[in-house]
Amino acid sequence: MGIRDLLGDDLTGTHVFTDFDGTLSPIVGTPEQARPQHGALDALSRLRRDGARVTVISGRPVSFLVSQLAGLDVELVGLYGLESFVGGRELTNAEAEGWIPTVERARVSALDNFSGTSVVVESKVLSLTVHYRSRPDLEARVLEWARRVSVDSGLQARPAKMSVELHPPISVDKGSAVKERVQPGTEAVLMIGDDVGDLSAFVAVADLQANMRALKVVVASPELDPQVAAIADITLDSPAEVVTFLQT
Numbered sequence: 001m002g003i004r005d006l007l008g009d010d011l012t013g014t015h016v017f018t019d020f021d022g023t024l025s026p027i028v029g030t031p032e033q034a035r036p037q038h039g040a041l042d043a044l045s046r047l048r049r050d051g052a053r054v055t056v057i058s059g060r061p062v063s064f065l066v067s068q069l070a071g072l073d074v075e076l077v078g079l080y081g082l083e084s085f086v087g088g089r090e091l092t093n094a095e096a097e098g099w100i101p102t103v104e105r106a107r108v109s110a111l112d113n114f115s116g117t118s119v120v121v122e123s124k125v126l127s128l129t130v131h132y133r134s135r136p137d138l139e140a141r142v143l144e145w146a147r148r149v150s151v152d153s154g155l156q157a158r159p160a161k162m163s164v165e166l167h168p169p170i171s172v173d174k175g176s177a178v179k180e181r182v183q184p185g186t187e188a189v190l191m192i193g194d195d196v197g198d199l200s201a202f203v204a205v206a207d208l209q210a211n212m213r214a215l216k217v218v219v220a221s222p223e224l225d226p227q228v229a230a231i232a233d234i235t236l237d238s239p240a241e242v243v244t245f246l247q248t
Contacts (some may be wrong), residue, residue: 001234002248003190004050007213012051013248014189017178017201018242020065021060022161022194023219026239031122037067037239043246048073055181057081057174059165059197061124062090069225079168080197081177082126096126099155099168099221103128106149106166113145114138126168133162160222161195175200179207192242194221195228202231203228217245 008016024044025034047054054074058065062078062085069076072075076085082093106128110121119138120131122215132142134202139162146164150157155166174193178201182189191198191205208214218224219242227233236242 002245003047004248006215007086007188010051011047011188013185014052015055015182015186015189015190016047016246017055017057017181017189017205018051019193019195019198020056020060021199022067022221023192023239023242025068025224026163027221030120031129031131034068037243039243039247040239041069043073043243044069044072044074047246053183053186055177055179056203057125059129059160061126066090075181076173077174077177077181079124079126080174081172081180082168082170092126093170093172095170096168096172099170100125101153102153103166103168106153109149110145114142122231128166129163130166131163151211158197160197161221165197172194174198175204177202182208186212187209188215190215190217192219192236192245193234194219194224196225199227199231202228207229217242 023036024036024040028034029113044054056164058072058078060078062076062083065076065078068107081098084091107123110130118134122129128144132138146157154169158165189205189208202216205214205216216231217232217234218228219236
């Protein structure tokens, strides 16, 4: 079963939102290793040729998404909506820019606390992610550090797969990004994701079901959060299956 089996070959009026890591790209050991699944770029290009609007919406910085998806006629939304790349222009949430010094202090704190541990500190300028995939035994220590930093700095600690993210306390997430981008006249909307950061987008899609065809597609893994699993209309087993779904 694929998107055209569900909606037909003419996808005009369809808006496809998709996450990147764990959805278009397999989960890998360190963030810089992530690459689109074989066939993913062709699948997104075909969606556009068939009339769909496509938005890749990720916790990654827009600059990273541009480096991996360059040349595609799709909208890119980074840092859960704090950044976007549309028509060749990168746009940044002005309120978030005021939090850059606070995020930088959190980055320095993370480096000091986890030096020599193989914990990866991923700076995104407007936010920060600390990955403990290579040291799952340090999960409790990382989460407690993030809790303390959140209390002291005002940054929001958000759990993710084998990581924790620190974000400015701004009412922007994948759900608000979806709501802002679904245009009048849209007939069908899909969200494809795999992590708790996608929940707000899935909820936003569910809220649209009264007015259009709305589907929540979840990519399964051993780390899949039960809340994410429970919200799925369709479950796929891997990014490779996502590519097949988008091509069929």
